[in-house]
Amino acid sequence: MSDxxxxxxxxxxxxxxxxxxxxxxxxxxxxxxxYELAPEGTIGICGGMAMCASCQCYxxxxxxxxxxTPDEDAMLAEAFYVKDNSRLGCQIQLTDDLEGLEIELAPEx
Amino acid sequence: MIKTDxxxxxxxxTGLFTVFEAGLLKLKCHLIDALPQPGGQCAEIYPKKPIxxxxxxxxxxAGDLVDxxxxxxxxxxxxxxxxxRADTIEKLDDGSFIVTTNKGTKHHAxxxxxxxxxGSFEPRKPLIENLAGYEDKGVEYIIRDPELYRDKCxxxxxxxxxxxxxxxxxxxxxxxxxxxxxxxxxxxxxDSVEKVxxxxxxxxxxxxxxxxxxELEGNGKLxxxxxxxxxxxxxxxxxxxxxxxxxxxxxxxxxxWGLEIEKNAIKVDNTLDYQTNVPGIYAIGDVNTYPGxxxxxxxxxxxxxxxxxxxxxxxxxxxxxxxxxTTVSGIDGFDxxxxxxxxxxxxxxx
Numbered sequence: 001m002s003d004x005x006x007x008x009x010x011x012x013x014x015x016x017x018x019x020x021x022x023x024x025x026x027x028x029x030x031x032x033x034x035y036e037l038a039p040e041g042t043i044g045i046c047g048g049m050a051m052c053a054s055c056q057c058y059x060x061x062x063x064x065x066x067x068x069t070p071d072e073d074a075m076l077a078e079a080f081y082v083k084d085n086s087r088l089g090c091q092i093q094l095t096d097d098l099e100g101l102e103i104e105l106a107p108e109x
Numbered sequence: 110m111i112k113t114d115x116x117x118x119x120x121x122x123t124g125l126f127t128v129f130e131a132g133l134l135k136l137k138c139h140l141i142d143a144l145p146q147p148g149g150q151c152a153e154i155y156p157k158k159p160i161x162x163x164x165x166x167x168x169x170x171a172g173d174l175v176d177x178x179x180x181x182x183x184x185x186x187x188x189x190x191x192x193x194r195a196d197t198i199e200k201l202d203d204g205s206f207i208v209t210t211n212k213g214t215k216h217h218a219x220x221x222x223x224x225x226x227x228g229s230f231e232p233r234k235p236l237i238e239n240l241a242g243y244e245d246k247g248v249e250y251i252i253r254d255p256e257l258y259r260d261k262c263x264x265x266x267x268x269x270x271x272x273x274x275x276x277x278x279x280x281x282x283x284x285x286x287x288x289x290x291x292x293x294x295x296x297x298x299x300d301s302v303e304k305v306x307x308x309x310x311x312x313x314x315x316x317x318x319x320x321x322x323x324e325l326e327g328n329g330k331l332x333x334x335x336x337x338x339x340x341x342x343x344x345x346x347x348x349x350x351x352x353x354x355x356x357x358x359x360x361x362x363x364x365x366w367g368l369e370i371e372k373n374a375i376k377v378d379n380t381l382d383y384q385t386n387v388p389g390i391y392a393i394g395d396v397n398t399y400p401g402x403x404x405x406x407x408x409x410x411x412x413x414x415x416x417x418x419x420x421x422x423x424x425x426x427x428x429x430x431x432x433x434x435t436t437v438s439g440i441d442g443f444d445x446x447x448x449x450x451x452x453x454x455x456x457x458x459x
Contacts, residue, residue, distance in 0.1 A: 040398075041227050041373035045358060046154050052357065074296030078268050078354055080236050109233060109357070 004096060009060075009104035010037045020094045028089035028103065029055035042108050048090035053079030055089035056106035063101050065092055080109040111188060113139035115420055116208055116218035118195045118363070121149020123394030123409030124224035125178040130417040132185030134430065137443065139188035139216060141195045141208065143229035144356075148175035150226055153356060164407060174406075184442025190214050192253075194229045196362045204389055220389055220420040223368075223375060224409070225396040227358035235266065235352045239325055247331025248350050257349075258283045264334050264345055265289070266322050267353035273297040275353065277304050280313040287315040287345060289322055289336055317343070325350065366390075374398035382419030383412050389423060391416045 003019040006028075010016060020031050029044045032055065046052040050071040056079055059065065065087065068076075072091045076082050086106065092098070115131050117124045120142035128138040146152055148171075151160075156172030163169055169177075193210035198221065200206055205219045232250030234240060240248060252258075252275055263283040265276050268290040274297070276288045288305065295302045308314040317336055320343070324335035334350050336343045360373055368385045369376040375392035376399070377383045383393050393416050394409035402408075421430050439449030 036372075039373050041358070041360065045227060046150075049155055049158060051154050051158075052355070054357070070296075074268070074294070077290075077292045077294070077296065080233070080354075109236075 002096070004094065004099040004101075006031065006094075006098065006100075007061075007102040008032060008035075008037055009102075011105050011107060020098075022094050022096050022098075024094075026094050028057065028092040028094065028101075030090075031094060032089060032105065038105060038108075043105075044090060046090075050075050050088055050091055053088065053106075053109065056081070056086055056109075057089045057103040058083055058106060059085045059087055059101070059103055061100060061102040063098055065098075079106075081106045110207075111139055111190065111214065111216045113137050113188060113216065113218050114424060115139075115220045115222055115417070116141070116206070116216050118142075118208070118221065118223045119149060119225035119394070119396065120144070120147035120189065120191070121224060121226045121394065121409075122151060122174060122178060122406050123226075123413050124149070124222075125175070125182055126410050127222055127224060127393065127413040127417060128182040128185050128187040129178075130414045131420070132182065132443070133433070133435070133440070134417055134421045135441075136417065136421060136424065137187075138185065139190070139218070141190045141193060141210060141216065143192070143194040143231075143361075145192040147179060147189065147191070148172070150358075151175050153230060160406070162405065162407060184440060184444050184446050184448075186443045190216065194361060198366050198390075200387070200389075206389065219424050220391070222413075222416060222420070223363060223385075223390065223392045223396055224394045224413070225360075225363060227373075227395060228360040228363070229358065230356035231359050231361070232352070233354040233357045235322065235354060237322060237325060243325050243327060243331045243350070246329065247327060247348060248325070248352070250352060252279075252351065255279065255282050260284045261348040262346065263287070263349045263351060264322065264347045265351045265353060267355075268292060268295045268297070269353070269355060270297040270301060271353040271355070273301040273305055275351065276314055277301065277308065280308050285315070285347075286313070287317055287347070289317045289320050291319055291321055293318045317345075322350065322352070360396075363396075368392070371398050374402075381415065383416050384419065391420065 006020045008016045045054045072088050114136040115138045117140045120140040131138050151171035159168045193212045196211045197209045206221050208216045262285045264287045266289045280286050309316045320336045320338035322334045323337045326333040333346045377397045393412040395404045
């Protein structure tokens with residue numbers, strides 16, 4: 001029950017080091033919204049159901065992340081700007097294991 | 110010219126429920142939506158997902174919620190302009206408004222309620238250079254009239270239900286259909302995937318996977334597309350290229366209507382009636398913002414209810430309306446139907 005530190009590079013290239021709670025069932029997409037690191041309406045459009053790719057991010061650190069679900073995998077198959085380290089922020093739950101996670105928000109598409 | 114009392118922009122849950130609340134006040138409504146069907150995000154993005162926070166519904170599928178709302182507002186006979194985007198607004202001297210869509214349909218009303226959610230849904234466009242130059246010259250993002258493709262060569266890109274369904278449909282219309290997808294696996298309905306597989310075996314659909322369209326060729330009109338498949342460039346002569354990568358909401362032309370915008374949403378002056386900085390234009394549901402705003406369907410319903418009371422006073426400034434309960438006053442539909450609680454039977458006991 002503690003906060004972890006996460007580094008998020010926004011779409012302007014600015015790096016933000018934020019404290020993320022691990023006891024609120026939050027995911028990375030919700031964290032980005034909470035800190036207003038992307039304009040409202042440009043992230044988490046589907047609400048976090050892996051049904052849009054507006055929260056796509058590139059994972060830059062070597063943390064072990066939750067395995068990709070078929071829904072996330074399929075969504076990324078249709079998204080743009082996809083790289084090998086692409087994930088949907090809404091599918092990454094914040095846990096203590098993610099201390100020091102570094103991500104970059106993919107461009108808006 | 111379509112005339113109504115309240116012109117609602119956006120036919121999502123909030124827009125639809127506005128029809129009901131307005132109907133109780135004997136106000137007629139007309140809705141405009143860029144999507145071809147009512148329901149907004151619920152119908153377009155997640156119709157099969159359950160929602161758990163609608164009062165009275167422990168669990169309801171988003172699509173079923175829309176169906177129920179449509180049933181609930183039927184007595185109030187709303188009008189719909191679907192598949193058209195509200196583009197411009199003009200305020201007349203008497204304070205009423207004319208809203209014109211991108212297809213030129215004009216609507217006149219004393220009150221405009223913007224219930225546009227995150228905005229109008231626009232096609233997500235693939236990252237291909239000179240794509241815009243071929244729009245409506247061989248590149249289409251939405252299939253409006255399948256007959257346009259009769260006996261023509263068509264290349265469809267995408268891996269979801271739309272790409273699969275239209276490939277199946279056009280295989281009976283077009284002279285040649287090629288479906289291009291970045292992966293070998295498709296995320297559409299299983300029976301659609303199997304049908305495409307079957308049509309591929311019959312030679313009615315060409316399947317190109319894993320591949321991406323990367324270039325377009327033509328001289329004023331599309332003549333060919335270039336697909337990249339595992340490092341190889343493949344030139345496909347075609348009359349049409351239809352990228353079907355889903356839709357993404359954009360605030361769109363509403364952003365230029367002179368309304369105060371904050372954080373991609375329309376600022377409302379107060380939470381008494383959700384009126385914008387332009388008297389007569391209201392913003393309700395996910396499209397608005399104010400201190401304490403929560404983007405929840407049930408909040409949209411509440412906002413619609415208060416907005417309609419204010420709209421009534423704006424339309425009839427000299428009349429006093431007293432809020433009534435449907436349990437007491439029932440519902441009088443514009444279609445002549447009446448719903449009311451059964452009257453108690455009074456009987457004397459001898």
